[in-house]
Amino acid sequence: MRNIAFFQLEDWEKEELIIGDFFAGQDVKVTTSQEVLRPEVIMPQSDFEVISVFVDSAINKDILERLPNIKLIATRSTGYDHIDLEECNKRGIKVANVPSYGSDTVAEYTFALLLALSRKIYDSYNRVRETGSFDLEGLRGFDLSGKKLAVIGVGRIGSNVIKIAKGFDMEVLAYDPHPNPELAQEYGFTYDTLENVLKQADIITIHTPYLPATHHLLNEETLALCKKGAYLINTARGPIVKTEALIRSLAQGHLAGAALDVLEEEGSIKDELALMTGGRTLDKDPDYKTMLANHLLIDMPNVIITPHNAFNTTEALKRITSTTIENIQKYLAGQPINLVN
Ligand code: NAI
Numbered sequence: 304m305r306n307i308a309f310f311q312l313e314d315w316e317k318e319e320l321i322i323g324d325f326f327a328g329q330d331v332k333v334t335t336s337q338e339v340l341r342p343e344v345i346m347p348q349s350d351f352e353v354i355s356v357f358v359d360s361a362i363n364k365d366i367l368e369r370l371p372n373i374k375l376i377a378t379r380s381t382g383y384d385h386i387d388l389e390e391c392n393k394r395g396i397k398v399a400n401v402p403s404y405g406s407d408t409v410a411e412y413t414f415a416l417l418l419a420l421s422r423k424i425y426d427s428y429n430r431v432r433e434t435g436s437f438d439l440e441g442l443r444g445f446d447l448s449g450k451k452l453a454v455i456g457v458g459r460i461g462s463n464v465i466k467i468a469k470g471f472d473m474e475v476l477a478y479d480p481h482p483n484p485e486l487a488q489e490y491g492f493t494y495d496t497l498e499n500v501l502k503q504a505d506i507i508t509i510h511t512p513y514l515p516a517t518h519h520l521l522n523e524e525t526l527a528l529c530k531k532g533a534y535l536i537n538t539a540r541g542p543i544v545k546t547e548a549l550i551r552s553l554a555q556g557h558l559a560g561a562a563l564d565v566l567e568e569e570g571s572i573k574d575e576l577a578l579m580t581g582g583r584t585l586d587k588d589p590d591y592k593t594m595l596a597n598h599l600l601i602d603m604p605n606v607i608i609t610p611h612n613a614f615n616t617t618e619a620l621k622r623i624t625s626t627t628i629e630n631i632q633k634y635l636a637g638q639p640i641n642l643v644n
Contacts, residue, residue: 305331306372307353307631310340310360316624325628329635345369353631355379358611362386367394375399375639377630379623380614382540384513388644399630399641403459404622405614410463412613413508413538414471416562419607420534421445448472453504455497455520456511456539457483464508465490476500479511501528506536513540523548532559538613541567546596553603560605564613568593 309320312335326333334351338344340360349370355377356362362376367390376386376398383400391398419425422444430436452468454461457479465475475492482494497520501507507529511517521535522545529535535558537544546567552558568590601608614623626641633640 305329305353305635306334306351307331307355308334308336308349308351309355310336310338310344311357312337316620319624320628323628325632326635331635340366342366342369353377353634355627355631356385358382358385360385362391364390367391367396375631375634377627377634379627381405382512383643384540392644397634397639398643399627399634399639400643401623401626401630402641404626405616405619406459406463408616408619409460409510409538409613410467412564413460413464413510413536414467416536416538416564416607416609417447417506417508417534420536420560420562421447425607450474450505451476451503453478453500453507454492455479455500455507455509457486457494458510458512460538461508461510462486462490464510465492476503480516497525498528501525502530504530504533506534508536509539509543511539511543513543517543519543519545519548521545521549523551526552526558529558531557534559535561536563537561538564541565541569546593546600550596550599550603553600553605560607561600562607562609563600564609565611566597566600566608568597569611 307326317335320333320335336344340354340356340362342365345366350372351370352372353375354370354373356379358378358380362385364387367373373396376391376396378386378398378400381400381402381404383398386398388398423442427442430438430442448471450473452473452475454464454475454477457465457477461477461479465477468475469491475490476499477487477492477494478497478500479494487494509521511520520543526548535544535549544567549558549561553561600606630639630641
């Protein structure tokens, strides 16, 4: 009997699994849980061979030690920085991701955030809803047409962002250590150094994975290169931007605003909320300084923060589920796909 466990599964996902009966006729037992995978939710003597998790489950040494039989982690996400790959490699555990479920989804959300910033949609909405006033004071925005957009990381999501930006008649500058000249020609944008794109851009949007090389890619020095009055959007991963440096830049009026779907230590914020509402205890040592900084950011008037929601559409979630099941089926058949290690 081969044991597979899905963690943090919503009811509809569980229903899809049951209706699909994807592992019928195989000697497979499927366990499902709504819980994020944390050390305390693992039963002693768990013999799962495959686990499927979402980005809130931090798969570290502590977890892996409690799952001695595990051979495959199928993450229901593109990013896999929540999984300690080095520890997986030591233990011969393979990790499969969902490489491209949300290239349009996240690109569209990037523009939702950009338009919310450029046209002060939240302030406008709140004004009418909360005060009933139709006064326009403080609600003037700016056009996107003709503005320079810096795209940091031109992969699947970044290139869709560029496609949309072209529809808005924006000028696109891109930075990527692995440039694709044919794409630049086809979409009509130019690559340059990180320094040059930051210096010229009116709006900067980040679409790189979180890697050692992208940790705090935007920090005191690189943010200082940005044009005064520029805006920053981050839908990639929180730690690509150094929170303290961002707060300082916004507070000093260097950057004019930011829209962030991801935060450093965002997991700790969720834990903190659970602590207040569900009586859970913090199970890892969060960086309290960054958590405090996140609260400062949330309260800044020129900042929009959303709860890692860019991927969250019906269509994208269906693609995630079907690719994850395929990843597991292929692994069971001895022909694993979408491996990242
Ligand atoms: P991708 O792998 O297709 O593209 C990433 C691009 O970044 C590549 O072109 C790569 O050359 C480039 N890159 C690598 N190192 C870089 C560096 N140091 N500086 C600049 N560029 C660099 O990835 P995709 O599908 O476009 O996704 C990007 C990231 O978006 C994911 O890794 C994930 O962290 C994040 N994401 C966030 C979601 C959300 O809900 N907020 C949902 C899906 C993805």
